[in-house]
Amino acid sequence: MAMAEAEIKQDVRLDDVITTVVMARVTDYFGFFVFAIASALVFPTVFFPFLDPVPGTLASFAVFSLAFLARPVASLIGRRLQRRIGRAGKITVALMLLGSSTVAIGLLPGYDKIGLLAPVLLAVLRIIQGLGLGGSWDGLTLQLKSAAPKDRAGRYGMVPQLGGPIGFCVAAAMFYVLTGFLTPEEFITHGWRFAFFAVMAVNVVSLFARLRLLTTDFGSDDETLMKTSPMRHLIAVEWRSILLSALLPLSSYALLHMLTVFPISYTLLYTDHAISTIILWQLVGGTLAIGTVIASGLLADRYSSRAVLLVASILTLALCFTIGTLDTMPSVYIILGFLVFGLSYGQSSSIVPNRFSPETRYSGSALATNLSWIIGAAFAPFVGLFLVSTFGLWAAALYLVSGVIVTLASLVLLQRSKSIKPPLA
Known part of the structure; x- marks a missing residue:
């Protein structure tokens, strides 16, 4: 009876982890693709009208890349912040930073209002978004893989990845509706801004779900699994695994x-x-x-x-x-x-965590993930x-x-x- 009860509790915990991981990743990717789609659809007109269409779009894509470059810096800052206020406190600060910068982009006047200051502020806010994204690394995917049955590693490894296509579909659907029901003038003037406000709302929901799970025991060695490693030691011991894991995706x-x-x-x-x-x-x-x-x-x-x-x-x-x-x-x-x-x-990304020893898995996975986004996506x-x-x-x-x-x-x-x-x- 006791064993059956323990199995039920474990299933409930896994269900909670799966739900929260998917929710968190969908939230991350929703905000990610809202900016990405706007970079192609909106920003060249609103923030770079002084350039021809192709150079203007290239300039917009250059701003898009800044968040990825800021992520490793945010991870380093987050490591120190986590030692002072804990993992939950660090994630709260990071997500609030991400949400506030996203709303600020939605409120940002265009080039026609404030001139060159508009694209400059857009770039600054994009960097702040990157700091929020990099600092919000929560390790929930590691907990999921650790708690998952060994014969279902592939299935549990793909769970966080569902956030990519789902998050994109939500963002694309929002822009599809906005462009379909608004005139081009209405969309460029104010319609696109609604998508950025929506990001803040879903971030708040995701934050509370993450915080609840961060204080839950999932039956794994969380103390070792979620341990941060000194950067010099991490690079000295795991540099090969970090590099190859960054290149794999x-x-x-x-x-x-x-x-x-x-x-x-x-x-x-x-x-x-x-x-x-x-x-x-x-x-x-x-x-x-x-x-x-x-x-x-x-x-x-x-x-x-x-x-x-x-x-x-x-x-x-x-x-x-x-x-x-x-x-x-x-x-x-x-x-x-x-x-x-x-x-x-x-x-x-399912192979990446297994490249590292348990003591370096949290920090190694975070660093490899940030580098892979820079190399492959930025x-x-x-x-x-x-x-x-x-x-x-x-x-x-x-x-x-x-x-x-x-x-x-x-x-x-x-x-x-x-x-x-x-x-x-």
């Missing part, structure tokens, strides 16, 4: 932006397709990606995470041949791309559009190919590395 992170932000900017600048049609196809693709993220977990448990990533990388190479359909039939590239993305992204929209504007659409496909090559090389090196703890699934 490069293909899926690059593909993420080449499916979400890039098609919007390319459509506005180089085609006559209605932007509402593109966003609608992205919503369909994002919904399908939720299914392939789930499928990645089932396949990983049956075969291995490595096998899933290998297949997804090969499919990404094949997808590159369809990028030309953005000119004629964009639904082909977008739908197929999201299907492949879900398979790749679902397991792109400049993807900028690089993709720059290559297209300079060489043509085929060059953007080569950019995706380079990401696949790095991911495949990382998989091979991780398999051979003596620092793998435990062996690759």
Whole structure:
């Protein structure tokens, strides 16, 4: 009887962790994609009208990248802050910083009101967003993996990744409604700002859910699992695992932006397709990606995470041949791309925590995650559009190919590395 009761409590705890992890990641990605979509759809007009359309969009994408560059700095600050006020206090400060800067962007006057001060303030607020994002690392995914049954590692590893496609669908749906029910003048003047206000509301809900779980015992060695390691020791001992773990998701992170932000900017600048049609196809693709993220977990448990990533990388190479359909039939590239993305992204981070010893897992995973976002995601929209504007659409496909090559090389090196703890699934 006592054993059965303990199993029920453990199931309840796992359900709580799963629900909160998904909620937290959906919240993070919702805010992430609200800014990302606005970078292509709104900011070139509102904050960079003094530039031609392509340079203006490139400038907007440069601002977009600043948050990623700020994340590692925020992690270092967060480590010190956590020692003083605890993990819950650190996350509260970080999320309030993120929420307030997001609302401030929604209230920020455009170039027509305050001139060059507008893009400068946008860049400053974007950096503050990055500080909030980097400081909000909560380790809940580590707790989930630690508490998960060993024969379901793939399924539990894909749970946090559901936040990507779900968060994108919520953000895209909001912009689809705003652009559909408002005139272009109304949308550019004030309509887009509503999305930024909505981010603050969902952040508050996510914060309370996270705080409740941070004080809950999940039956794992939380003291060791959530321990922060000295940076010098971490780099000296785990530098190889950090580097390879940062490079491993490069293909899926690059593909993420080449499916979400890039098609919007390319459509506005180089085609006559209605932007509402593109966003609608992205919503369909994002919904399908939720299914392939789930499928990645089932396949990983049956075969291995490595096998899933290998297949997804090969499919990404094949997808590159369809990028030309953005000119004629964009639904082909977008739908197929999201299907492949879900398979790749679902397991792109599941291997990372196992690269590190228990004592360095929390700090090592945080550092590797921040670096992978910088390398794979921060400049993807900028690089993709720059290559297209300079060489043509085929060059953007080569950019995706380079990401696949790095991911495949990382998989091979991780398999051979003596620092793998435990062996690759």
